[in-house]
Amino acid sequence: MSDTLPARAWATALSAIVRREAFRFWQQRARLLSALVRPLVWLLVFAAGFRAALGLSIIPPYQTYITYETYIVPGLCGMILLFNGMQSSLSLVYDREMGSMRLLLTAPLPRWWLLFAKLVAGTAISVIQAYAFLAVAACFGITMPWYGYILVLPALVITGLMLGALGLALSSTVKQLENFAGVMNFVIFPCFFLSTALYPLWRMAESSRLLRDICAVNPFSHGVELIRFALYGQVNWASLGWSLLAFALFGAAAVWGYDPARGMVRRKG
Amino acid sequence: MSLAVTDLTYAFGAKTALDHVSFSVGKGEFCALLGPNGAGKSTLFNLLTRLYTTRGGRIEIAGHDMTRRPRQALARMGVVFQNQTLDLDLTVMQNLRYFAALQGISGAEATRRSEAAMDRLNIADRAKQKARDLNGGHRRRLELARALLHDPAVLLLDEPTVGLDAAARAALVAHVHDLAATQGLTVLWATHLTDEVRAQDRLVILHQGRILADGTAGEIAGDRSLQDTFLSLTGDRAA
Numbered sequence: 472m473s474d475t476l477p478a479r480a481w482a483t484a485l486s487a488i489v490r491r492e493a494f495r496f497w498q499q500r501a502r503l504l505s506a507l508v509r510p511l512v513w514l515l516v517f518a519a520g521f522r523a524a525l526g527l528s529i530i531p532p533y534q535t536y537i538t539y540e541t542y543i544v545p546g547l548c549g550m551i552l553l554f555n556g557m558q559s560s561l562s563l564v565y566d567r568e569m570g571s572m573r574l575l576l577t578a579p580l581p582r583w584w585l586l587f588a589k590l591v592a593g594t595a596i597s598v599i600q601a602y603a604f605l606a607v608a609a610c611f612g613i614t615m616p617w618y619g620y621i622l623v624l625p626a627l628v629i630t631g632l633m634l635g636a637l638g639l640a641l642s643s644t645v646k647q648l649e650n651f652a653g654v655m656n657f658v659i660f661p662c663f664f665l666s667t668a669l670y671p672l673w674r675m676a677e678s679s680r681l682l683r684d685i686c687a688v689n690p691f692s693h694g695v696e697l698i699r700f701a702l703y704g705q706v707n708w709a710s711l712g713w714s715l716l717a718f719a720l721f722g723a724a725a726v727w728g729y730d731p732a733r734g735m736v737r738r739k740g
Numbered sequence: 741m742s743l744a745v746t747d748l749t750y751a752f753g754a755k756t757a758l759d760h761v762s763f764s765v766g767k768g769e770f771c772a773l774l775g776p777n778g779a780g781k782s783t784l785f786n787l788l789t790r791l792y793t794t795r796g797g798r799i800e801i802a803g804h805d806m807t808r809r810p811r812q813a814l815a816r817m818g819v820v821f822q823n824q825t826l827d828l829d830l831t832v833m834q835n836l837r838y839f840a841a842l843q844g845i846s847g848a849e850a851t852r853r854s855e856a857a858m859d860r861l862n863i864a865d866r867a868k869q870k871a872r873d874l875n876g877g878h879r880r881r882l883e884l885a886r887a888l889l890h891d892p893a894v895l896l897l898d899e900p901t902v903g904l905d906a907a908a909r910a911a912l913v914a915h916v917h918d919l920a921a922t923q924g925l926t927v928l929w930a931t932h933l934t935d936e937v938r939a940q941d942r943l944v945i946l947h948q949g950r951i952l953a954d955g956t957a958g959e960i961a962g963d964r965s966l967q968d969t970f971l972s973l974t975g976d977r978a979a
Contacts, residue, residue: 476815480844487841491827498829570825577789578842579815731793 476579484580485588492559492592496599506555506600507607510547514608518543530671532703540613545699546668547608548601548623549691552631553662555600557655559593560638564645576729583726590639590722594631601627619702626701630694633714636721637690643728666692667699690717742767742802742926743894749796750783757783759949761797765928765942767893770920772937772957773930775946776974781930782822784946785898788928789819802893815843818887822898824879828872832863832882835871836889843890857885861915877908884912888919894926895919901936909936917941934966947974 496502518540529536566572575585605620615623641654663669665682666689676683686692693713700707744764750757758780765771775781786792788799790810799806804813826835836854840846845853858864861881871879880900887895897916901909913936919925929936937943939958943966944951952973953960961969 476811476844479846483841483844483846487838487846491830491838495829570821570823571827573789573791573821574825574839575842576791577814577817577819579811579844580842581811731790 481580481584484578484585485591488575488585488588489592489595492589492596495562496596502558503600503603506551507604509554510550510604511607513547513550514540514543514613515611530673532700532705532707538613542671543669544605544608544613544615545702546663546666546695548604548627548698549630549634549666549668549695550663551601551604552597552627552634552694553659553691555597556593556631556634556636556638557641557659558638559589559596559635560642561655563589563639563642576731582729582731586639586725586729587722590632590635590725593635593638594628597631597635598624598627601631615702616704618704622704623698623701626694626697629711629714629718630697633690633694633718633721636718636725640721640724640728643725662689662691665689666695668692668695690714693717741765741800742769743771743928744800745784745788745797746800747797748784748787748794748799750787750792750794757949758787761946761949761951763944763951763954765894765926767926768920768924769942770917770927770929770938771942771944773928773944773946774932774934774937774970775930776932778948779932779946779974780949781932781946782898783949785822785896785930788896789817790814815890816893818890818892818895820880820883820887820895820897820900822900822902824883826871826879826882829870831868831870832858832874833867835882836886839886840889845890853889857889860888861885876903877905877911880904880908880912884915888925892925894928896928896930898930899932900929901931901933934970937966939966945970945973 522539533541563572566575575589576582578585602620605615605623608614637658641658645654665685667686668691672683672686675686690713693707693710696707696710697714700710741764746762748758748761761780761784763771773781773784783792787794788801788806790806790813793807799813801813802816804816806813827838830838833854836857837850840850840853855864855867858867861884863878863881863885866874866878871882874882884897884900887897895916900916901912904912916927916929917938920927931937937957939956939961941957943953943955943957943960945953945960957966960966
């Protein structure tokens with residue numbers, strides 16, 4: 472065997488990590504079901520109830536009045552990506568406790584690449600789930616322009632990577648599985664509710680300027696807006712920029728956290 | 741030297757886990773790293789496998805410095821961890837192929853190596869069995885087969901017989917001794933059980949982060965049993 476692994480070996484490892492994640496997902500098909508039920512309950516129950524209470528004006532990217540169900544579809548795609556990003560990092564904490572993370576981290580490849588491979592694997596599963604949700608939503612008559620379903624792919628990937636990187640960074644700071652449930656509650660719910668997933672910014676501003684400002688800087692809002700615009704064939708450049716910046720920051724935090732010279736692996740336990 | 745540890749020091753805050761530890765193991769040598777619980781064996785293994793890094797001291801694997809050339813060093817190393825690291829939902833073959841891929845080995849070469857690894861450890865008939873369905877002894881064999889799949893120069897085993905019955909334990913000890921003798925593999929075997937060490941083995945005794953003895957097991961034990969020697973060495977120091 473040569474001293475350093477060729478570039479092909481990097482791709483081999485990446486593909487094996489993605490396939491392993493896909494295989495695990497296939498084995499836990501109930502996960503797909505629960506991943507779909509959650510947003511569908513929001514779409515079919517919550518949105519139906521709030522439809523009358525929440526009037527929406529015409530705001531980009533919409534060119535006409537829309538129903539509340541249509542408004543929250545991108546937010547619910549984001550919700551799937553958010554839950555899944557956290558769930559993949561939960562499995563990382565589990566992997567670490569069970570030891571398989573050790574096996575991964577002793578592979579003769581750069582650690583950032585191994586973490587990136589984990590991230591890609593988790594994002595691939597998230598994107599499949601988001602598409603499954605869009606398909607079910609379409610069955611209930613909530614449809615987007617046909618080209619939106621294609622153009623939304625890069626938006627889902629970028630948002631999935633950004634939220635996955637957030638989960639990865641969090642997993643490097645959490646020592647035990649039990650602590651992770653708390654982190655999820657403190658991350659998932661504020662991320663989701665303090666965003667544009669359920670209400671547009673102007674609606675939020677009516678009740679509180681502060682809440683509006685928090686929503687505006689929440690990276691999750693930008694992921695949702697990126698998806699929303701992409702579903703209508705448009706690019707929200709500001710959201711794209713913020714999402715990429717957040718991905719870079721969360722990714723750097725994850726690499727820092729998993730650095731053998733510091734971060735979680737250094738701490739005894 | 742295939743494995744060289746020089747002046748290795750590591751601390752968790754104010755608590756020193758390893759204190760200027762130095763030893764080296766030559767090609768084809770079976771070196772037992774004997775120490776009671778809390779001696780620093782696991783910290784040493786975490787440093788050897790780069791789960792931790794330290795600026796205090798130096799580790800060299802097959803001529804590669806772990807700090808300057810970590811990937812080359814890791815590529816020459818096979819590891820059997822203390823806790824099992826198998827994916828229980830994957831079959832024996834899938835576990836081996838997953839590991840092969842992490843080492844950059846794919847396709848027909850991965851299949852060939854996986855089959856050879858299973859033959860070597862007599863688990864070929866279980867290729868399609870899920871790791872979850874294997875007993876403790878077979879799981880360990882699979883982990884050993886996996887650790888050897890990429891032809892490492894150095895094999896590290898961290899208390900590999902934990903949880904095994906007497907027969908499986910004896911078989912594993914014999915097999916790894918055989919690997920060192922016949923294939924020139926350098927072995928570092930961490931344990932706290934003296935009956936896993938043979939008189940002609942190289943022995944390093946670690947206690948409270950320091951090396952108490954380094955030589956062949958027979959020489960260190962002298963007229964007494966290794967068990968007695970070990971207890972008197974570590975007992976006296978602990979008192």
